[in-house]
Amino acid sequence: MDRVFGEISGIVEGQDFVDRVGLAAAGVHKPTQAGISYSEKDGADSIVLSGGYADDEDFGDLIVYTGMGGRDPNTGNQIADQKLDRGNQGLAVSMREGLPVRVTRGSTHVNPFSPPTGYRYAGLYQVEDSWHETGMHGYMVWRYRLVKRNQMPRVQVSLSSAEAEPGGPADRKAVSVQRIVRDTQIAKAVKTKHACKCQVCGTAIVTPSGLYAEAAHIQPLGRPHNGPDIEANVLCLCPNHHVMFDSGAFRIADDFSLLGLEGVLRRVAQHTIDPVFLTYHREHYGRV
Amino acid sequence: MDRVFGEISGIVEGQDFVDRVGLAAAGVHKPTQAGISYSEKDGADSIVLSGGYADDEDFGDLIVYTGMGGRDPNTGNQIADQKLDRGNQGLAVSMREGLPVRVTRGSTHVNPFSPPTGYRYAGLYQVEDSWHETGMHGYMVWRYRLVKRNQMPRVQVSLSSAEAEPGGPADRKAVSVQRIVRDTQIAKAVKTKHACKCQVCGTAIVTPSGLYAEAAHIQPLGRPHNGPDIEANVLCLCPNHHVMFDSGAFRIADDFSLLGLEGVLRRVAQHTIDPVFLTYHREHYGRV
Numbered sequence: 382m383d384r385v386f387g388e389i390s391g392i393v394e395g396q397d398f399v400d401r402v403g404l405a406a407a408g409v410h411k412p413t414q415a416g417i418s419y420s421e422k423d424g425a426d427s428i429v430l431s432g433g434y435a436d437d438e439d440f441g442d443l444i445v446y447t448g449m450g451g452r453d454p455n456t457g458n459q460i461a462d463q464k465l466d467r468g469n470q471g472l473a474v475s476m477r478e479g480l481p482v483r484v485t486r487g488s489t490h491v492n493p494f495s496p497p498t499g500y501r502y503a504g505l506y507q508v509e510d511s512w513h514e515t516g517m518h519g520y521m522v523w524r525y526r527l528v529k530r531n532q533m534p535r536v537q538v539s540l541s542s543a544e545a546e547p548g549g550p551a552d553r554k555a556v557s558v559q560r561i562v563r564d565t566q567i568a569k570a571v572k573t574k575h576a577c578k579c580q581v582c583g584t585a586i587v588t589p590s591g592l593y594a595e596a597a598h599i600q601p602l603g604r605p606h607n608g609p610d611i612e613a614n615v616l617c618l619c620p621n622h623h624v625m626f627d628s629g630a631f632r633i634a635d636d637f638s639l640l641g642l643e644g645v646l647r648r649v650a651q652h653t654i655d656p657v658f659l660t661y662h663r664e665h666y667g668r669v
Numbered sequence: 670m671d672r673v674f675g676e677i678s679g680i681v682e683g684q685d686f687v688d689r690v691g692l693a694a695a696g697v698h699k700p701t702q703a704g705i706s707y708s709e710k711d712g713a714d715s716i717v718l719s720g721g722y723a724d725d726e727d728f729g730d731l732i733v734y735t736g737m738g739g740r741d742p743n744t745g746n747q748i749a750d751q752k753l754d755r756g757n758q759g760l761a762v763s764m765r766e767g768l769p770v771r772v773t774r775g776s777t778h779v780n781p782f783s784p785p786t787g788y789r790y791a792g793l794y795q796v797e798d799s800w801h802e803t804g805m806h807g808y809m810v811w812r813y814r815l816v817k818r819n820q821m822p823r824v825q826v827s828l829s830s831a832e833a834e835p836g837g838p839a840d841r842k843a844v845s846v847q848r849i850v851r852d853t854q855i856a857k858a859v860k861t862k863h864a865c866k867c868q869v870c871g872t873a874i875v876t877p878s879g880l881y882a883e884a885a886h887i888q889p890l891g892r893p894h895n896g897p898d899i900e901a902n903v904l905c906l907c908p909n910h911h912v913m914f915d916s917g918a919f920r921i922a923d924d925f926s927l928l929g930l931e932g933v934l935r936r937v938a939q940h941t942i943d944p945v946f947l948t949y950h951r952e953h954y955g956r957v
Contacts, residue, residue: 440892510889584909586909587918619909620907621907630875
């Protein structure tokens with residue numbers, strides 16, 4: 382798949398484009414008509430705000446975005462309920478998986494943040510919330526709360542490697558974006574191999590947009606641990622067991638038996654865990 | 670209790686103090702000798718870096734801080750293992766509860782970020798990780814990863830009220846700090862009333878530093894929901910059921926029976942939930 386999540390190489394925030402064709406050619410937003418660039422399975426990577434939805438609210442760093450569908454193609458009025466499918470499902474997947482969404486504003490989206498003409502790339506946003514409500518025209522619409530990402534967590538993943546840190550804020554931001562996306566791919570691979578089932582309890586969290594699990598690094602990323610971001614250093618856990626593992630409430634022996642909990646770590650043939658990381662975790666976490 | 674978490678009114682980041690007495694009088698760090706201002710139960714609110722620990726690492730926005738105890742009072746050398754008690758437990762509680770920790774650097778902490786003389790308040794940090802390791806002197810020490818908070822999540826709590834958002838970045842930051850602390854108090858009260866037991870499954874997550882639960886707002890904080898930050902709008906949930914509730918995987922009827930899951934919400938007499946918030950959640954979340 383050639384769907385790119387995160388920054389497009391060579392494109393900077395605030396960059397202007399004459400038209401949708403130019404925006405597509407640059408790789409920022411590939412569809413030349415649709416407002417959402419998405420896959421129902423992999424998520425939405427980009428949206429364009431062009432004033433089509435009366436319900437949209439744009440506060441700059443915070444955007445309340447309306448989903449797609451249910452509109453009269455001639456008048457643009459909402460004439461039916463929107464469904465949790467297509468771009469709406471794509472945005473829900475981006476939220477569930479923590480994927481960054483590129484945002485571009487068009488001049489037809491009347492707003493202080495929009496360009497006078499053409500299109501302006503506004504940077505990466507995070508989908509923080511999705512819900513449905515009755516829109517201005519009396520039909521159900523899906524809504525998404527998008528928050529600008531450079532004001533989002535500089536989470537552990539953003540400081541994952543020693544070389545990422547000596548630089549100043551500009552360096553750090555650039556590295557952060559790349560790393561989040563890279564981590565996302567490793568995380569996704571491990572979660573897919575386990576079908577989102579927790580390796581401790583077997584639970585897969587069911588949500589309306591699909592199954593949810595978390596990728597837990599065994600030897601943590603970032604200073605001073607500097608664990609590698611590879612599948613052999615990642616577990617697929619439910620949120621409860623992720624909290625417990627990170628705090629050292631349980632640990633894992635080299636034979637994969639659990640220490641502090643009953644049972645044995647659930648494994649699948651395609652996902653090999655390197656015991657060197659389990660040793661690191663055992664030696665650093667938990668009450669001694 | 671008069672332990673203040675977060676900013677001290679009238680004190681700005683970068684402000685200098687002549688000595689520890691002045692720092693204490695300003696309310697930034699009340700103990701005049703100890704490096705950690707803490708309660709084992711409520712958490713640590715402040716630390717002072719003064720060069721006492723050879724193991725400390727300070728990268729400015731990221732500090733790897735060494736816990737207290739086990740040192741020879743004359744030489745300052747580590748002569749015994751540190752325990753997860755006193756300030757070490759306090760910092761672990763701050764991590765578990767997401768409390769901000771004030772950081773001050775003294776001139777004796779030799780570092781580009783330290784003042785030439787006296788003490789300099791460096792702002793709020795978040796405890797992101799805690800673990801133990803064998804320190805430079807061969808004894809076990811507790812270690813904490815502290816990350817500067819203005820680079821931390823502008824989480825939902827920081828945009829909780831309509832008046833918090835129209836301002837520029839400076840306004841937003843100031844509001845953010847106050848709100849995080851306020852939310853923390855509401856969250857703490859609800860979690861205490863439920864003894865950290867999930868109101869859906871009854872699970873209390875056991876961690877080495879104590880029980881862990883999450884406070885889930887029923888009608889979300891922040892635009893456009895603008896749910897209030899009051900106990901009647903908060904549930905005590907385990908991380909798994911928090912994820913499920915926020916996604917609408919289950920909802921709650923006015924009689925507190927669960928919709929989408931078996932059973933009834935667990936309640937305690939001291940915590941009243943207002944059905945108006947349950948209605949808001951039912952009407953906005955979940956597959957329709």
